[in-house]
Amino acid sequence: MDAISSRRFPALASGLGRVLLPRLFQAGLVAWLVGTLTFVLTRTLPGDMAYRIAAGRYGHDMVNSAAAEAVRAELALDQPALLAYLHWLGDLLRFDLGNSLVSGEPVIHELSHQLGHSLGLALVAVLLSLLLGPPLGLAAGLRPGGWWDRISEGLASLLRALPPFALGLLLILLFSVSLGWLPAAGHGRAAHFVLPALTLALALAAVSSRVARNAMVEVSGSAYYAFSRTKGLGERLSFLRHGLRNAAVPIVAYLGVQFVYLIEGVVVVETLFAWPGIGHALVHAIVARDVPMIQGTALVMGLMFVALNTLVDLLCHGLDPRRRQS
Amino acid sequence: MSATTLFAAGRAGRRRLATRQRLGLGLLGGLLAIAWLTPWLHDADPARQQLARILEWPSLAAPLGTDHLGRDLLARTASALRLSLGMALLSVVSAAVPGILLGVIAGWRGGWVDRVLGSLADACLALPGLLLVLLLVAIAPGNFWALYVGIALVLWIEYFRVVRARTRVLVASPQLEASRLLGFGPGYLFRRHLWPELAPQVLTLAAFGAASAILAMAALGFVSVGLRPPTAELGLMMTELLPYYHEAPWAMAQPILALCLLVLSLNLLAGKDPR
Numbered sequence: 001m002d003a004i005s006s007r008r009f010p011a012l013a014s015g016l017g018r019v020l021l022p023r024l025f026q027a028g029l030v031a032w033l034v035g036t037l038t039f040v041l042t043r044t045l046p047g048d049m050a051y052r053i054a055a056g057r058y059g060h061d062m063v064n065s066a067a068a069e070a071v072r073a074e075l076a077l078d079q080p081a082l083l084a085y086l087h088w089l090g091d092l093l094r095f096d097l098g099n100s101l102v103s104g105e106p107v108i109h110e111l112s113h114q115l116g117h118s119l120g121l122a123l124v125a126v127l128l129s130l131l132l133g134p135p136l137g138l139a140a141g142l143r144p145g146g147w148w149d150r151i152s153e154g155l156a157s158l159l160r161a162l163p164p165f166a167l168g169l170l171l172i173l174l175f176s177v178s179l180g181w182l183p184a185a186g187h188g189r190a191a192h193f194v195l196p197a198l199t200l201a202l203a204l205a206a207v208s209s210r211v212a213r214n215a216m217v218e219v220s221g222s223a224y225y226a227f228s229r230t231k232g233l234g235e236r237l238s239f240l241r242h243g244l245r246n247a248a249v250p251i252v253a254y255l256g257v258q259f260v261y262l263i264e265g266v267v268v269v270e271t272l273f274a275w276p277g278i279g280h281a282l283v284h285a286i287v288a289r290d291v292p293m294i295q296g297t298a299l300v301m302g303l304m305f306v307a308l309n310t311l312v313d314l315l316c317h318g319l320d321p322r323r324r325q326s
Numbered sequence: 327m328s329a330t331t332l333f334a335a336g337r338a339g340r341r342r343l344a345t346r347q348r349l350g351l352g353l354l355g356g357l358l359a360i361a362w363l364t365p366w367l368h369d370a371d372p373a374r375q376q377l378a379r380i381l382e383w384p385s386l387a388a389p390l391g392t393d394h395l396g397r398d399l400l401a402r403t404a405s406a407l408r409l410s411l412g413m414a415l416l417s418v419v420s421a422a423v424p425g426i427l428l429g430v431i432a433g434w435r436g437g438w439v440d441r442v443l444g445s446l447a448d449a450c451l452a453l454p455g456l457l458l459v460l461l462l463v464a465i466a467p468g469n470f471w472a473l474y475v476g477i478a479l480v481l482w483i484e485y486f487r488v489v490r491a492r493t494r495v496l497v498a499s500p501q502l503e504a505s506r507l508l509g510f511g512p513g514y515l516f517r518r519h520l521w522p523e524l525a526p527q528v529l530t531l532a533a534f535g536a537a538s539a540i541l542a543m544a545a546l547g548f549v550s551v552g553l554r555p556p557t558a559e560l561g562l563m564m565t566e567l568l569p570y571y572h573e574a575p576w577a578m579a580q581p582i583l584a585l586c587l588l589v590l591s592l593n594l595l596a597g598k599d600p601r
Contacts, residue, residue, distance in 0.1 A: 029452040161590035264456035
């Protein structure tokens with residue numbers, strides 16, 4: 001027993017580097033991409049960037065050339081492009097994201113506020129979608145072609161055609177405006193979580209239920225599943241011992257693909273429900289041309305995406321021993 | 327017995343898929359007809375305001391009613407559909423052509439070409455798609471072309487990946503080897519051996535890509551960082567009409583319904599997800 005477990009753990013750890021290294025590389029790439037795009041943003045905006053930002057910060061009536069010069073020096077707009085670019089990336093490497101041009105607060109400070117709200121919303125949404133999607137999909141996959149399979153397929157197609165903002169809008173109109181059960185927007189109480197999380201979760205569950213269904217169909221048609229039944233295990237036991245874990249691998253792996261959707265959904269859903277998170281802040285920063293905030297929020301969302309995917313990789317690594325050898 | 331049921335199930339599956347796609351095609355055809363026939367049959371400018379006639383019920387003069395500025399909603403919805411479909415077609419074509427070409431090159435040549443192109447694709451996909459589009463849109467706000475470049479830049483990767491994986495298998499196949507030994511050139515090999523195998527998957531990807539292009543544009547319009555008013559755009563129309571939900575629920579329903587049907591028709595048309 002001991003020998004097995006000691007052999008098991010190196011096996012678990014082996015190949016971890018191959019899982020983690022590409023993700024680390026991706027994180028670096030995200031930082032470079034966001035940094036470069038926002039740098040291009042400061043250089044290509046029409047008109048005099050310094051005046052524009054100064055106007056955004058102090059109001060259109062209060063702008064004078066001294067204010068503009070101060071902004072110009074702060075953002076290194078007076079330096080040659082290449083030098084300024086290296087400077088920009090250097091700041092990024094030291095996690096010096098600058099100050100928000102609208103509020104004047106350090107970007108890091110604002111982000112640390114917002115990240116918690118966004119992560120909370122994303123977590124609740126993913127958990128809710130996992131409670132909704134896979135069980136319904138597994139139930140459909142146990143009887144492919146049955147009435148439940150067809151109903152859930154229809155529902156999933158319909159939900160996939162509704163983008164998160166339209167779905168959220170319909171939920172608001174139904175639960176807040178018509179029924180008056182839940183608050184339409186805002187943040188603070190647990191009730192505020194329901195609609196935004198449900199909006200994200202329904203869309204995620206629509207896809208994950210189909211993935212779970214297909215995985216279950218494949219598992220229940222496999223030789224090892226048939227063998228588990230012929231050797232005398234009941235329907236429940238063979239599902240629990242042989243079905244669940246094998247069907248879980250594609251579901252978890254597909255979560256990685258769904259995180260793209262989650263991050264995109266967070267931008268839209270937070271804006272719709274006035275949720276004080278990163279996605280909302282990104283949209284506001286773009287509208288207000290707040291370049292340091294754009295960079296900070298995009299960077300954090302990109303890194304969040306990479307971190308979530310790393311988590312999925314690690315989960316798959318733990319769930320599926322075949323991946324460790326290959 | 328089991329063989330015949332299996333065969334029947336397979337056939338039923340295929341037929342159901344076909345009805346599904348036929349349904350999608352019919353729906354898409356209907357939307358295309360609304361989008362492009364409306365300017366012929368119903369003479370109204372989507373931007374003309376008539377402030378004496380705001381939020382009117384559907385009538386003969388305005389078959390789908392008017393919005394909060396008295397603009398004709400049928401003309402606006404049709405114009406928004408044209409914009410969405412035009413964007414979808416443009417971005418799908420300009421994503422598919424380089425995606426397929428680079429995919430075939432990477433799958434065929436292998437080696438460093440494959441590695442360089444592969445890491446280029448990974449680089450484009452490091453950020454979630456909408457985030458990349460958002461950053462590009464931030465550079466040129468309200469610009470159709472920034473939106474288009476961003477969407478196409480996100481979409482080409484799927485074609486590239488699918489085509490590369492398939493080409494890799496096909497290049498090693500005996501039939502292609504035989505054709506190559508007979509002395510046929512790469513153009514013939516592509517047309518005769520690669521394209522027939524790739525086409526169904528590429529078409530599926532194109533339908534999904536069109537749906538995601540439409541959704542991305544509407545999402546940006548909805549959070550008001552995409553195209554600017556007074557452009558008639560589905561996401562933008564939803565935001566504009568939301569405050570008037572109580573007075574005119576039918577007006578609010580139109581862009582939502584149009585977007586939902588458009589995406590549904592493309593999803594149905596695509597059939598099974600190849601990913």
